Amino acid sequence: MSARDSAVSRPGSLDTARRLETARPRYGELAIAGVLFACALVSVLTTTGIVIALAEPTIEFFQAVSFKEFLTTTDWAPTFTPASFGVIPIVVGTLSVTFWALLVAIPFGLGAAIFLSEYAGERSRRILKPALEVLEGIPTIAYGFFALTFVTPLLRDLWFLGEEPALFNVLSAGLVMGVMILPTVATISDDAMRAVPAGLREGAYALGGSRRVVATRVVVPAALSGIVASFVLGFSRAIGETVIVLLAAGAIPNLTLDPRESVQTMTAFIAATGSGDIATGTITYKTIFAVGSLLFVMTMIVNLISIRLVNRFREVYE
Amino acid sequence: MSGRSGRGPRRAQAAALAAGETTAAFSHGSGSSREALKGRIFLAALILSVAIGLVMLVALIVKAFVDGLPRLNLDLVTSFPSSFPERAGIESAIWGTAWLMAGVSATVLPIGIGAAIYLEEYARKDRWYNRLIEANIQNLAAVPSIVYGILGLAFIVRGPLGLGDVVLAGSLTLALLVLPTVILASREAIRAVPASIREAALALGATRWQMIRRQVLPAATPGLATGMILALSRAIGETAPLLLVGGVTFITFNPGFDLSALDSPFTALPLTIFNYVARPQDEFRVVAAAAIIVLLVLLLTMNSFAIWLRNRYQRKW
Secondary structure, rough: HHHHHHHHHHHHOOHHHHHOOOOOOOHHHHHHHHHHHHHHHHHHHHHHHHHHHHHHHHHHHHHOOOOHHHOOOOOOEOOOOEEOOOOOOOOHHHHHHHHHHHHHHHHHHHHHHHHHHHHHHHHHHHHHHHHHHHHHHHOOOHHHHHHHHHHHHHHHHHHHOOOOOOOOOHHHHHHHHHHHHHHHHHHHHHHHHOOHHHHHHHHHHHHOOOHHHHHHHHHEEEEEEEEHHHHHHHHHHHHHHHHHHHHHOOOOOOOOOOOOOOOOOOHHHHHHHHOOOOOOOOOHHHHHHHHHHHHHHHHHHHHHHHHHHHHHHHOOOO | OOOOOHHHHHHHHHHHHHHOOOOHHHHOOOHHHHHHHHHHHHHHEEEEEHHHHHHHHHHHHHHHHHHHHHHHHHHHHHOOOOOOOOOOOOHHHHHHHHHHHHHHHHHHHHHHHHHHHHHHHHHOOOOHHHHHHHHHHHOOOOHHHHHHHHHHHHHHOOOOOOOOEEHHHHHHHHHHHHHHHHHHHHHHHHHOOOOOHHHHHOOOOOHHHHHHHHEEEEHHHHHHHHHHHEEEEEEEOOOHHHHHHHOOOOOOOOOOOOOOHHOOOOOOOHHHHHHHHOOOOHHHHEEEEEHHHHHHHHHHHHHHHHHHHHHHOOOOE
């Protein structure tokens, strides 16, 4: 890495080296560098595009609907007449599904990571890790189908606590989403734990720690910021997931914490409303963008926290 | 990092672990049998954690197969969507997906690899704009896919570009969605080419672009191809952005073979599956399950090909 850096970037940065460059400027080379820079700039333009695309209709939305109504009232019926724009039910719906997803993904993801990093031999790792990656690569539409046609009927059949879950319910969507996020949590936590220096483990073993004690009291705490980052990333994937909730959790805004009931999430609202044929400039159209902005800001904050944590954990042992 | 957790200590650790195959061996002091029991329960919990994911994977595949088997035949891929489930198929969806992927490849391949070359070979890390680009790509990779759908709806389908609900709009939206993935994978591939190759080329008088074009890119091609295929396999299963950008799911014609297809309304495999799953009649779920199998087989083929490519051609320097 460092050797190449000096080979490539020094000619431009040192005065003595500059004199060694060709006397005739190479316009072709400059043009190529310019084109490549433009390619890299596309990603920045994408972000700018997202922000502008969201901002303009969102600002117009808030000229029609007050911030206070949007964030504090609890009736979400933007397509009805008279319309009401209290976003709380769909935010709670999102968080409620996310809660069940994380309840699956965090313990089992962490467990899988500990197994992969501390218990599994090279051979089983080589089978298990790709298997988890396959799980990660399954399209969300397949998970949605699975939630609706397998997990929901199963839950309704096996239910023993009072009234059985509705045909569309939070629990089924949340559990399946948890399975979807599990590999993300597992692979990132596994990377974090494998970055813990072997010396720490050996020290713990030398002091008489059992394998379990070394894993839970030494390795996990040492890799904690990376592990927490994987949880945070799982959280951000859960609030942004669309298809599973759209198919399995329902489409009716419903302010409830009961996992047996049907709810609408922010993403499900955007997808359900945006896939219909709505006229540009109407309040319904702008509502999609207002909810999109809220979702974007939420995931952005969560992602920044996660990137912070990952960067910090990277520096610990270097 | 690499120095300290290198092979030496790892081997020592492996030896230490081997010496104490039964966890109890390490804790003779205080109630070794209790610790051994705890260790065993803990290990059982870990194995359960790994198993849950795998069991679900198997359950999902088996469920799709059992449900979809009755419709898993040639009729499925040679019939258009229909309101009669026994006649409904996925022909237009397969063509739509093929065109979408062609569009995604054509846009994201040059841009993604170009950006990766810039970041790896040209960018100086001490410049703020380069750091901004890097942080931005990291952030973009975690933006929910539905937000890309909103971008596509506002800027590509309507607004400035105003393309309408056509193949090209879907392609561009998906291309932006997978761009960060392609850039990250391409950077890894380019970084894996050793510095000595570059130094040798420069020392022989090659310009920077000659060095990249004739040495770095050929050496990095397997890695670049792998990253590209994996990115496409992500794009092929994306449903959420297409719900906003595609809109139409009931397409009873093929986009055709020439480039005018890019301007045609379309449906795609995940969209059609979504449409069939969301219908109340159970018969449509059979078609959906069969289509899911087609999608999974397609994905599995692409991923295996990528892995094969990586193993077959990736050189160890």
